Amino acid sequence: MAAVKRIYSFGGGKAEGNRDMKDLLGGKGAGVAEMSNIGLLVPPGFTITTDVCVAFYKGGKKLPKDVLPGVEAALRKVEALTGKGFGSADDPLLVSVRSGARVSMPGMMDTVLNLGLNDRTVVGLAKRSQNERFAWDSYRRFCAMFGDVVLGMKPERKEDRDPFEVILERKKRAHGAKLDAELPVSALKELVVEFKAEVKRRKGIDFPDDPMQQLVAGIEAVFRSWDNERAIAYRRLNAIPAEWGTAVTVQAMVFGNMGEDSGTGVAFTRNPADGRNEFYGEFLVNAQGEDVVAGIRTPQKISELAARFPEIARQLEDARAKLERHYRDMQDIEFTIERGRLYLLQTRSGKRTGLAAVRIAVEMADARLISREEAVLRVDPAALNHLLRPIFDDAARLRAVDEGRLLARGLPAGPGAAAGRVVFFAEDAEAWKARGEQVVLARHETSPEDIRGMNAAQGFLTAFGGMTSHAALVARQMGKVAIVGCEALSFDYHARTMTVATARGPKVLREGDWISIDGTAGEVIEGSLATTPSEVMQVLIEKTREPSSAPVYQQFAKLLGWADRARRLKVRANADQPDQATVSVAFGAQGIGLCRTEHMFFGEGKIGPMREMIVAETLAERRAALAKLLPLQREDFAGIFRAMGGRPVTIRTIDPPLHEFLPQDPDGITELARATGKSEVHVRARIDELHEANPMLGHRGCRLGISYPEITEMQARAIFEAACEVAAEGLEVQPEVMIPLVGAKKELEHQAARVRAVAEAVFAERGARVRYTVGTMIEVPRGAVCAGPIAEVADFFSFGTNDLTQTTFGISRDDVGTVLQSYLENGIYEVDPFVTIDREGVGELMRLAVERGRRTKPNLKIGICGEHGGDPSSVEFCHQLGLDYVSCSPYRLPIARLAAAQAALREQAAAHPVKPARPxxxxxxxxxxxxxxxxxxxxxxxxxxxxxxxxxxxxxxxxxx
Incomplete structure (x- = not known):
């Protein structure tokens, strides 16, 4: 049996891998292989596959024994291509060791640069390069990075800085240097000695001197970083399976820190913030790549490269065009200039905001560079939320400027508007959000360790870093508001203060103070600023802008128009009031999939009669209270029917247990007693009587309608009277009455009989009829298992996946902060089942219900109305099950429309695979x-x-x- 290939080499204009091998080589490995194959200048190297990562973890976090000989053999190839020797004291080969997952995880895993340096090879590097300063600068960088990544030299407290940074800052102060590049060679030599001494002091070990030992330790450390805290958090946030693992790419170093004729940069073939077709990026002279991404120096714009390196700028423009044409997508490029020669280190599909994603996809399709179907597939459905986010109100902003509250300006890295209380540590951002606060995370610069806090924050603000820094990359991916490179800021983490250098003098902000950040204009404003709807919202909902004057809306609408032509699933909205129905139609709803009638009872003037009905002691008293509720419900239903303009409206009869409608506070109890003419003792006794140990499994849903059929009858009368009223106005109506929590055929028979009897009575009274249906929610496991008999009575099914998930798992949504969080942190559940449908458990119940329901009634209409209906993965699953529609909250409708289209297109592609044409x-x-x-x-x-x-x-x- 042939041995499994575990190492793939690249360089010298050819590679053993290609761009289609991301699962095996990771995104970085596949990217450098492809660039080698198409003739771009890439430093040679090799990639260790993701399979080795899996074996690494199975083997106790040690490299499999058969990998090391392959590493040595691949290293010989790199030596042959470069003419250098790994560990050579004369002309040393140095390498980088980088991670590379199937999908980009910016900064979440580790990297080691300049590996192979020791006290002997640094002398050879200095001699060969004829640049002693460069050699020792690389050595001190290697010691710090290896100490951090491989030896675990982390700050002891969150307020503390990196131990190597502390030593470096002390050295710069001693030499009067502002930047690292201003330190003399003697200081760099001292830093190497001091860095190694710090390792010995903290870890009790000598810094490793043998290059091969360094390489093995570096590879193992990068594999270990797949399971570090930040990588785990990132995978959880982005639903990346833990079993994928990461590849490791070992590549010959090229050096951007060799002097003023060298540099490094990151660029995008289009603007990742707004999608404009312009070369966009940054570079640093006399620096290494980590300096750009880490944000420790604010770089120059890529547009300024031609003034410094005109020939390099021309070559980079050529590479930009070649890569975008080859990949037919916006690319994120990393490059190094070594003594006037350009090397490309990485290409990958660039992270972009939702605004940029839509614009790039639409413009490429309009230019016939990709098909409309590809354009639809290119945009992450969740990214459409970015286009709906509010912006700051112009009048409020101008008022803040006039009042002197404009504090500073930085680089606009993540568009939109955010206001919150300023915090300085990621852990605090999480904790403050958990207690209901809105926060803005402010830092010198963010690092991958901050990922969970960044997710919790409304937005973030950094003093250092450019548009390709870690903070900017994460902002675009998460859709967060962000400002980076705001040099007017300085921080005292121990005092928990941020000082802003303003024209009027320093302004000190303390933890908890309110600030507003404008990620479009790059402005930092003191206090909380009022917001206004986005351009898309101004057209769709506010009706304050004409579509012709709103280019963002036009692209948004065009993409969704293409999506609507591609999808099979219909989309409906969960809406309980006429105004919500109007918004739903604006967002493309083809009906209402869930109207929760109990929400209507909490409107002004409605909760009183509802409470009277609950505390009633006789049927007569209960009917009297229901008679007060009838016109209120009828008015709401009529308003919804009018707003929906003939689209189907699924109305669920009352679902929650009755005690949820009763007051718990003394003043509320007193008021209810006064309004009903009953004693407070009686009201309290009724509240105690209705209290349930587990209301999730108690007296609710169809059980209430069976115990109190007069409630169902009142609601049915309100529905049909409203339908007849609107139909008499010449408008079409399609009421669908949905009975909740059904687990047995007889439950539905009982309630459906009441609904149909009332319908006939109303039709007789009004002398008119409307078409209607009666169906049920499948939200308890027995309902799914017994779907066949239930379908004999039901005209339609709708999965209530919120409750179906609770009853299947035996976990309440209220347990999210305890049981569920623990399960997610321990990897027992990969994703939150209340966010994405659990296909193995809940999904199988859904599949069973579909099969059995349609076996009884082949044309049975089936949808979903839980909040899963707006989750892209769940929408795809619903498509695969053959459901007719998904229903979600109005503002998630664009997500559902795009996700449904993508599910249909992927299904077509799987059924009729077509090999993509090469350019x-x-x-x-x-x-x-x-x-x-x-x-x-x-x-x-x-x-x-x-x-x-x-x-x-x-x-x-x-x-x-």
Whole structure:
């Protein structure tokens, strides 16, 4: 049996891997392999596969014995291509050791640079480069990075800085240097000695001197970083399976810190913040790549590169065009300039804001660089939320400026508006959010360890770093508001203060003070600023802007229009009031999938009659109270029917236990007693009588309707009277009455009979009829198992996946902060089952209900109305089950529409796989077409060559409606 290949080499214009091998080589390994294959200058190296990572963890976090000989053999290839020797005292080969998961996890795992240096090889590096300062600068960097990543030299307290940074800052003060690059060689040599001494003091071990020992330890450390705290948190936030593992790429070092003719940078082939077709990025002269990403120096804009390195700028523009044309997507590029020579270190699909994602996808499709179907697949559905986020009100902003509350400006890294109490540590951001506070996380610079706090914050603010720093990358991915490189800020972490250097003198802000940050303008404002709806909201909901004057809305609408043509699933909204129904229609709802009637009882003037009904001692008293509720409910239903304009409206009869409607406070009890003419003793006794040890499993849903059929009858009358009233106005109505919590056929028979009897009575009274249906929610396991008999009575099913998840797992949503959080942290559950449908358990019950329900009634309409209906993964599962619609909150409708389209397109692709076409070459057949495409990609404003439009086909909806 042939041995499994575990190491793939690249360099010298060829590679053993390619871009289609991300699962095995990780994103970085696949990217450098592909760049090698297409002729770009990439430092040679090799990638150790994700399979080795899996074996590493199975083997007790040690490299499998058969890997080391392969590493040594691959290292010989790199030596041959570079002409250098690993560990050589004359011309040493230094390497970087980097992680690379299947999907980008920026900064979450570890990297080691300049590996291979010791007291002998540093002398050889200095001699060969004829630059002693560069050699010792690389050595001190290696000691600090290896000490941190491999030896675990972390700060002892969260208020403390990195121990190596403390030593470095002390050295800079001693030499009067502001920047690292200003330190003399003698100081760098001292730093190496002091760094190693700190390792010995803290860890009790000597700094390793043998390059091969360093390499093995570095590879193992990068594999271990797959399971560090920040990587685990990131995977949980982004639903990345733990079993995937990471690849490790070992690559020959090229050096951007060799002097003024060297540098390093990160660039995007398009603007990742707003999607404009412009080369966008940053670079630093005489620096290494980590300096840009870590944000310890604020870099120069990529547009300034031509003034410093004109030939390099031209080469980089060529690489930009070539990579975007090759990948047909916006790319994130890392590069190094070593003594006037350009090397590309990485390419990957660039992280982008939702605004940028929509614009890039739409513009590429309009230019016929990708198909409309590809454009739909390119945008993460959740990213559409970015386009709906509020912005600061212009009047409020101008007033704040006039009042002198504009504190500082920085780089706008994450668009939108955010206000919150300022905190300085990630742990505090989490804790403050848990107690209901809105916070803004402010730091010198963020690091991957801050990921959970960044997720908890409304936005973040850093003093250092540029548009490609860690904070900026995470902001774009999370859709957070962010300002970076705000140099007016300084911090005292021990005092928990932030000082802003303003024109009027220093302004000190303390932990808990309110600040507002504008991630579009890059402005930091003291206090909490009023917001206004986004451009999309101003068109759709506020009706204050014309679509023609709103380019963001136009792209948003165009993408969703393409999505609507591709999807099979219908989308409905969960809406309980007429105004919510109006918003739902604006967002594209094709009906209401869940109208929760109990929410209506909490409206003004309605809770009193509801409470009277609950404390009633006789049927007559209960009917009298219900008679007061009838016109109120009828008015609400009529308003919803009008707003929905003939679309179907699914109305759920009362669901919660009655005690939830009763007051618990003394004043409320006194008021209820006065309003009903009963004693406070009687009211308290009724409250105690209705109290349930476990209301989730108690007297609620259809059980209430069976105990008190007059409640169901009142609600049915309100529904049908409202329907007849609106129908008489010439409007179509489609009421669907849904009975909750059904687990037995007889429960539904009992309630459906009451509903149908009332319907006939109302129709007789009004002399008119409307079409209606009666169905049920499948939200207890027995309802799913017994779906066949229940379908004999039901006209439709709707999965109430919130309750179905609770009853299947035996975990209440109220346990999220205790049981569920513990399970997620320990990896027992990979994702929160209340966010994404648990396909193995809850999903199998759903599948069973669909199969059994449609075996009884083949055309049974089935949907979902739990909040899972707005989760992209859950929407895809609903598509796979063959459901007819998903229903979610109004503001998640765009997500559901796009996710439903993507599910349909992926299904088509799986059924009819098509090998993607390679870009045409720039000469020979197809050359003119390729050149036209190249011009359109590389030069903003150039129109693509006209080509015959190909006929497109799209999925037709299935016959079942």
């Amino acid at each position: 045409a070459k720039a000469n020979g057949r197809g050359g003119e077409k390729a050149r036209a495409t190249n011009r359109a990609l590389a030069v903003p404003g150039v129109k693509p060559a006209k080509e015959p439009r190909k006929k497109r086909t799209r999925a037709r909806p299935q016959a079942r409606a």
